[in-house]
Amino acid sequence: TTTISKLEKAIYAVYPDKEDGDAVIAIIHPRGTSDGTEYPSDDAHFRDIIQLYRRSNIKTLTVALETPTKKYTDFTLNEVSRLYDLSNMESPEIRDLPPFTDISTEPLESKEHKESLRRLEEELESRIKAIPSDTFSNEATCSAYVCSFLTQAVLIFNGELTLAPERKLRGRHGHGKVDYAIEALDKDGTRHVLGVTEVKHEDYRKGLAQNIVQLESSLTVRKRKRSCDDDGEEREEDSSAPLRAYGIVTDASYWFFVGCTIDQSQESSSDRPKFRISRLKDIVNYNGDTWKAEAKSVLGQIVWLMRKMHSEIPVRELRSKKQKFTAAEQQSASKILRV
Numbered sequence: 001t002t003t004i005s006k007l008e009k010a011i012y013a014v015y016p017d018k019e020d021g022d023a024v025i026a027i028i029h030p031r032g033t034s035d036g037t038e039y040p041s042d043d044a045h046f047r048d049i050i051q052l053y054r055r056s057n058i059k060t061l062t063v064a065l066e067t068p069t070k071k072y073t074d075f076t077l078n079e080v081s082r083l084y085d086l087s088n089m090e091s092p093e094i095r096d097l098p099p100f101t102d103i104s105t106e107p108l109e110s111k112e113h114k115e116s117l118r119r120l121e122e123e124l125e126s127r128i129k130a131i132p133s134d135t136f137s138n139e140a141t142c143s144a145y146v147c148s149f150l151t152q153a154v155l156i157f158n159g160e161l162t163l164a165p166e167r168k169l170r171g172r173h174g175h176g177k178v179d180y181a182i183e184a185l186d187k188d189g190t191r192h193v194l195g196v197t198e199v200k201h202e203d204y205r206k207g208l209a210q211n212i213v214q215l216e217s218s219l220t221v222r223k224r225k226r227s228c229d230d231d232g233e234e235r236e237e238d239s240s241a242p243l244r245a246y247g248i249v250t251d252a253s254y255w256f257f258v259g260c261t262i263d264q265s266q267e268s269s270s271d272r273p274k275f276r277i278s279r280l281k282d283i284v285n286y287n288g289d290t291w292k293a294e295a296k297s298v299l300g301q302i303v304w305l306m307r308k309m310h311s312e313i314p315v316r317e318l319r320s321k322k323q324k325f326t327a328a329e330q331q332s333a334s335k336i337l338r339v
Contacts, residue, residue, distance in 0.1 A: 001043075001189060002043070002046065002047050002050055003043045003046070003189075004025065004040055004042070004043055004046050005043075007025065007046070007063070008025065011025075011063065011065070015065075018065055024039060024065070024066055024170045024175060025039070025040060025063060025064075025065065025066075026038070026039050026063070026064040026065075026066045027039075027040060027049055027061065027062070027063060028062040028063070028064055029062075030058060030060075030062075037064075039170070042190050042191060042192075043189055043190055043191070044186070044188055044189070044190040070173065070174050070175070071174065071175060071176045072169075072174045072175070072176040072178070072210045072213055072214055073176065073210060074174075075174065075209040075210055075212075075213050076205075076206070076209050077092070077094075077205040077206070077208060077209040078090070078091050078092070079209070080208075080209040080212050080213060081097070083173065083213075084212065084216075084272060084273060084274075084275060085272065086098060086212075086275060094204065094205065094208065094256075094277065094279070097208075097275070097277045098274070098275060098276050098277065099276060099277065099278050100257050100258065100259050100276035100277055100278035101276070101278065103257055103278060103280070103301060103304070103305075104301070104304050105297060105300035105301050105304055106300050106301075106303040106304040106307060107300065108296065108299065108300050108303070112155075112156050112158075113156060113303070116152040116153070116155055116156050116299070117152070117296055117299060119152055119155075120148055120149065120152040120295060120299055121292055121295065123148040123152075124145065124148055124286070124291070124295060127144060127145060127148070128286050128291075131144070133286070133287055136251075136252075136253075136286070137201060138201065139199055139200065139201045139251075142199050142201050142250075142251045142252045143179060143199045145252035145286075146179075146180070146197065146199050146250055146251075146252045147163075147165075147180070149252070149295075149298065149299060149302055150163055150180055150182070150197060150302070151163060152299065153299060153302045153303050153306050154182065154306065156303055156306075157306065157310060160184060160310060160313070161182055161183070161184055161194070161306060161309065161310060162182070162183050162184070162185065163180055163181075163182060163183075164180065164181040164182075164183050164191075164193075165179065165180055166178075166179070167180070167181035167183075167193070167196075169181070169193065169196070169214055169217040169218060170217060171213065171214075171216050171217025171218075172216075172217075173213050173216060173217070174213040174214070174216075174217060175217070178196045178197070178198065178214050179197055179198055179199045180196070180197040180199075181193050181195070181196055181197075181218070182194050182195035182196070182197070182306065182309055184309075184310070184312075184313045184316070186316070186317055187317075192312075192313065192316040192317075193218040193245065194218075194245060194246070194309035194310070194312050194313070194316070195218075195245060195246045195247060195248070195305070195306070195309045196211060196214045196215055196218055196245070196247050196248075197211075197247065197248040197249075197250070198210050198211040198214065198247065198248070198249045198250075199250065199251065199252075200249055200250075200251060201251045202251060204249060204251075204254065204256060204279075207249040207250075207256075208249050208256060208258065208277060211247040211248075211249050211258055212247070212258060212260070212275055212277075214247065215245045215246075215247050215258060215260035215273070215275070216260060216262070216273050218245045218260075219243045219244075219245050219260065219262045219273065241315050241318065241319070242261050242262065242263040243261070243262045243263075243312075243315065243316070243319065244259065244260065244261050244262075244308070244312055244315075245260045245309075245312070246258065246259055246260070246305050246308055246309055247259075247260065248302070248305070252284065252286075253283055253284050253285065253286070254279065254280075254283055255279065255280040255282070255284075255298055255301075256277060256278065256279050256280070257277070257278055257280065257301070257305055258275060258276070258277050259275065259276040259277075259308075260273050260274070260275050261273065261274045262274075280298065280301055282294050282297045282298050282301070284298055
């Protein structure tokens, strides 16, 4: 199966000095094709390009490694607020941003829930005993605790959600690796990023700025302005279903949830993403006597958020199908190249 990962490995085998950089793959189409340069957003998109080349009898794939202008780590909350119109204040506080008001907690009552909670408590208890509390001031320690929460929440979904550490993302405004991505695997092998977690010790403003841009990147889809009906007439692509992704910013004690929605329907006045941000009331104090109850409450809220992610799978699968090249488009491209 052709994948972006296999292409990257082939490129880095020849150019090993590029492997540790932030370059992204760009496909430079031959002269006469409509798109010019295209950035494969996922494996299905990449396979569509390969299929078009085969149908058009194009035997050479020209690939460029390009570096976008900005890393996620370079964004500040003030800049992101202006970019997405989150607040009319020049230097907003987190409380000034649009709130995520309907956060709920999933009751951990089923057998699977209780088993995940038991494993989480055991993992956290081991970490508390093994890792001195003064090392909690670095992100590596925070990440170890966060991974325990995310792992046990993902396991509740019986393989329909997976956890991807150090996942690379690229969007129109930023690029880089995210600490943890929550993904779903499509039937055709496409991985949909439904959520992103950013581990950030104390500097929550910085973490939220990164996560907001990361979420937009996770919803970046290639847009095809027109496709063909069965009768050959052109029509605008149906983008009626809003796309949603969800973020978590945390140091394993304080937890922030982020919701991101992009509405590209004709009724929408703007395709600018909309965000909601709120801090959870629960704070997990690992040095206190009540950390198990606090961890249980946080896990219930994470599972609730992942349930929201899980509900996005049908929307993503439908959008992925609509984005595939139609036979009519491929035949048209082939005719253009033969002229």
